[in-house]
Amino acid sequence: MSPNERLRVRLEQSGHTVASLAEHVGTDPKTVARWIGTGRVPHRRNAHAVARVLGADARELWPSLERRTKGTADTDEDLVAVYRQRSDVPAEQWRGMFAAAERSIDILVYAALFLHEQISGWNDLLRDRAEDDVHVRVLIGDPDCEAVRVRGEEESFGHGIQSRCHLAAMHYRPLTTAPGISVRVHSTTLYNSLYRADDHMYVNTHLYGVNAYGNPLLRLKRTASQGLFDAYAASMDAVWRTGLPLEE
Template structure:
C-alpha cells in the first residue's frame, strides 16, 4: 500500500476518482497505485503536479542492491527543494510518524518545526513511547554561536529570543522517557532532521535565514555515503551539547535557525 499517496489525497481532500480524471486514467488504475503499483513516469509527474507534492515523496527512489553505484555518486539524494518552505507539510508529518528507531534534530531555533505543527511535542512523545529515541538539539540562546549568527543575519538578539520561544514548545518532553533536549554552542553549517534512514539537510548560506536556503532529502544506502557523514556531524555536536534544564536557564543579552 502506498501510504504516502493515501495520506496526501486525504490531506488535499482529493478523491481517487477525481485524481483519475485529472490524470486521464481509469479509477481502477488509481486504486492499483494506492495498492502499491508504480505508475508510468508521465502519470507520476501528473499526480505530483496535481497534488502539489514532490514526486519522490510519493514514490521514493528504490534502494539498489549489490552492484549499485557508490553512494558518493548521488544515489542517496532522493529529493531537492528550492527552499525549506517548499517541503510539503505532509512530508514532515509522514516522516515523523513513520520513524521506528530515532528522530534527531539539529537547529538553532527551529521555530517553524513547532509552528507548522502545533502538536509536534505530543507526536514526539508518542514516538518515544513507542520506543523511538528522540533527540532535539537547539542553539544555546546564551552562547556565542547564536550571537554571531544573529549578527550575520542582521537580526541581532532576535535569534536568542526565537530559540527561547521555540524551546517552550518542547518543555513537556524534558520529563518524557526516551526524549532528550540539549543546547549546543557550535557553528552550525547545516540544520539536520533525521528520521531513521531519511535525512533532511538544510544548508546555511551566510547572512541568510535557513528557511530561505535549499533543502536536500537523503536516504541512507551504506556507511560510505553522504548520509553517514552528516549523521556523524550530528553525533559530534550532540556529544558536546549540554542538557536543557528549563528551570535553571537565565536570560542573556546575547543574540533563525
Template sequence: MANDRLRTAMLAANLTVGKLADVVGVDPKTADRWISRERVPHRTTRHKVVALLGCREADLWPSLSDDARSSPGETELFRYYPSRSAITAANWTNLLSGLREEMDLLVFSGVFLVEQYDLVPLIRDKAAAGVRFRLLVGDESAPAVVRRAAEEGTPGGLEGRVQLMRRYLAEVAGLDGVEVRTHGETLYNSLYRFDDDLLVNGHTFGALAGQSPVWHLRRVSGGSMWEHYRRAFDRVWSAGTPEI
C-alpha cells in the same frame, strides 16, 4: 512492500495518485499498484513519471539502477530543494508521521516544527511507541547564536525563537527515549534525521534558513554522505549540554 520513495516524491510534488495517473496516461488503479505493491511501470511510463516528479529512475526504483553506472553517493541524494520553504507541508508530515526508530535534530531554533507540525504531541506519541529522539537546539546566549542573528538581519529575533523552542521541548525533555541538549557551536547545516531519511539545510551568510537549499539524503549501503553528516551531528551532540 510499499514504494515509500515514490509516495514521498508524490507528496513533495503535491500529486495524488489520481492526478499522477491522469498526467502520465494510466488507470488510477495501475498507479496505485506502483505504490501499494511496488510494481514497476513500463519504461515509457517511467520516463513520464520521473520527468513529472523531477527524480531519477534509481531514486524511485533502486532495483533498476546499474551498479556499474550509479555510485552510492548518487543514490543517496534522493531529492534537492532550492530552499527549505520549498519543502511541502505534506512532505514534512510524511517524514514525521512515518518515524519508526529514531529522530535526530540539530538546529538553533527549529520552532516551525512545533508551531506548524505539532512536534511536541508527536514526540509524546512516538516516544511511547519506542521511537528515540535526540534534539539539539541552540543556547540563545551563545556567541554563535547571537552572531548568526546579526548576520541574518534579525538581532534578537533568533534568540527569541531559540527560547521558544526550549520552552516547548521542556514539556517532553526527560520522557523515556527523549533527550534534549543545547549547543553553542557554529551551525554550518541544520540537520533533520527521520530514521534513514536526512534533510541537510545548508546555511548561507546573510540569508534566512528558510531561504537556503536542502538536500534530502537516503541512507544506502556503501554511501558516505549520510554518514558524514551523522558523524557531524554526533560531534555536536557530545559537546551539548543536557536540558535535564
C-alpha cells in the same frame, strides 16, 4: 555502430526517444545524444535514472561505473531531491517523515520554530514516537552563545535568533522528563540544520546572510555505508557529544 550501442538499443526497445528520455531524467536532449554518440558516462544519479526509465541496469549501460566506484561508497546515491528553499516542503511532508519513524528521530537546529508553528501537536508527535520505543534526540541552540549571536548579525536578524532559541527551549522543556526523549543545548557553529527519521533526512543548508527558511534543502535516504547520509549523521553525533541537557 554508436560508441554506446547498449544504450542506443535499449532506448530503441523501450519506445522512448532521445527527447522523451531527457524529459524523464530531467536533462537536455543534447546531453542524452552525447551519451549515445560519444560514449560519455553521465553522473551516477543520471545513470541510474536512465536505467530505471529503460528497465536496465546502469552498469550494463555503462560498465565503467563498476570500475569507477569499486571499493568506494556511492555517496550521491543518498541524494533523493533538492529543494530551492526549506519553505517549499509542505508541513504534512515533514509530519509524515517523523510520524513514520520506527527507530530514531534526530533534530539539530538553533530553533526551527516552524516545527511547532506549522505541525499541529509537534510535542505530542514526539511523545507518541517515543512511547513506541523510538529514540528521540533534539539539539537546540544556546541563546547566550557566541555562535548564535554571530548568526543573528550575519542574517541582519539582531536578537531575533536569540529570542527564537529561548522560545524553542520553552517549547521543548515539557519534553525533558518524557521517557525516550533527550533534549540538549549546543553552542556550535551550525553549518547545516539536520532533521532525521530513521534512514530519511532533510539537510537545511545555510547560505551566508540568509534565514534558514529561504535556504536550499537536501532530501536524503541512506542507501550505502559511509555515504552522504552517514556523513551528516556523524555530524549530528559529534554535536550531540558537546551538548548540555536542557534545564527543566
